[in-house]
Amino acid sequence: MQQILSAEEALRRLDAFDAVLDARSESEYAEDHLPEAQNWPTLNDAERHEVGLLHRSNPFEARKRGAMIAARNIATHIEREVLDKSKDWKPLIYCWRGGKRSGSLALILSEIGFYVTRIDGGYKAFRNAVLTDIPRLATGLDWRVICGATGSGKTRLLHALSEAGAQTLDLEALACHRSSVLGALPGQPQPTQKAFDTQIWNALRRFDPARPVYVESESKKVGNVAVPDALMAAMRAAPCLHLLLPEDERVALLLEDYPHYAQDTAGFCARLDALTELRGKKTVAHWQNLVQTGQLQEVVRDLLRTHYDPGYQQSSLRNFTRFAEAPELHPRDRSMAAMQALARQMLAG
Numbered sequence: 001m002q003q004i005l006s007a008e009e010a011l012r013r014l015d016a017f018d019a020v021l022d023a024r025s026e027s028e029y030a031e032d033h034l035p036e037a038q039n040w041p042t043l044n045d046a047e048r049h050e051v052g053l054l055h056r057s058n059p060f061e062a063r064k065r066g067a068m069i070a071a072r073n074i075a076t077h078i079e080r081e082v083l084d085k086s087k088d089w090k091p092l093i094y095c096w097r098g099g100k101r102s103g104s105l106a107l108i109l110s111e112i113g114f115y116v117t118r119i120d121g122g123y124k125a126f127r128n129a130v131l132t133d134i135p136r137l138a139t140g141l142d143w144r145v146i147c148g149a150t151g152s153g154k155t156r157l158l159h160a161l162s163e164a165g166a167q168t169l170d171l172e173a174l175a176c177h178r179s180s181v182l183g184a185l186p187g188q189p190q191p192t193q194k195a196f197d198t199q200i201w202n203a204l205r206r207f208d209p210a211r212p213v214y215v216e217s218e219s220k221k222v223g224n225v226a227v228p229d230a231l232m233a234a235m236r237a238a239p240c241l242h243l244l245l246p247e248d249e250r251v252a253l254l255l256e257d258y259p260h261y262a263q264d265t266a267g268f269c270a271r272l273d274a275l276t277e278l279r280g281k282k283t284v285a286h287w288q289n290l291v292q293t294g295q296l297q298e299v300v301r302d303l304l305r306t307h308y309d310p311g312y313q314q315s316s317l318r319n320f321t322r323f324a325e326a327p328e329l330h331p332r333d334r335s336m337a338a339m340q341a342l343a344r345q346m347l348a349g
Helices: 007-012 026-031 045-057 059-082 100-112 122-139 154-163 171-175 193-204 229-236 247-257 259-263 265-279 281-292 296-308 312-319 336-348
Strands: 002-005 019-022 091-094 116-119 142-147 167-169 212-216 240-243
Touching: 002 007, 002 100, 007 116, 007 122, 045 059, 059 100, 091 100, 091 122, 100 116, 116 122, 122 193, 122 229, 142 154, 142 229, 154 167, 154 212, 154 336, 167 193, 171 193, 171 212, 247 259, 247 296, 259 265, 265 281, 265 296, 281 296
Parallel strands: 002 116, 019 091, 091 116, 142 212, 142 240, 167 212
Antiparallel strands: none
């Protein structure tokens, strides 16, 4: 048996399905997909290209070849994933627009006897529904924004709050980036904007509106991806908390959190080149010389004093309307144990 759901209804009922199956190709899936979806391509990238080329000259032959390839691929998926499933297994299936690729997979699974659901309009409709739903979710939550200068331990405190049972949204973790010109993480490519949006939506929908949600005071861009406008607006209007650490602690924290720059000084120097337009060739060359001669503490301290700190206060006051009234938080040091103690204190009221 088959049923077709609107994308909006599929969003609301997403957790009711035993599996979510993405019938698109591997590159489409990699760009973005529904949360926890499994990729079961009806046609893979090469096959789509092959059938598409043939369709230009002979649509009928293309449909025959496409059907042959799709049937073979679906048989492989069934042999690999379905033979151990009981009759009450309920999958949700989609493709790009809810057409032939998801339809073919759904037809065969429903003929076996499974109760199959398809998304009307496929991924394209799901994407539009997510973009519509994010503002509703973002504005309905009770945000608490952790502010603090670079190196003050905002991420450590956020993780400590999560460990202590608080609701937290870690935008940097979702973006695979630490939200500064030096924030790229080695070996961790950033998600696409579409995938970032989907991950944010998936996090927002799971929060309890009756409890606060803690988040760092991010800028609009986190590396190459952008925080959705409605979420950014909700954060900027929310109560703030001001986390403070002495400069020596901040320098030590950054050296601990960015060990890859100590291990790859050439990469560190290359990243510093991005600051040339802002700070000038002479200053950047000085920083690169410090890196090359092993004086990492000195370059980090100088970066804080001359690049990160000067505009921090004004930027916070400009972008977060309640920053001026933010209570100060003073952990005893930069350690995770100190942040855990602070988190317990915060949640105890």
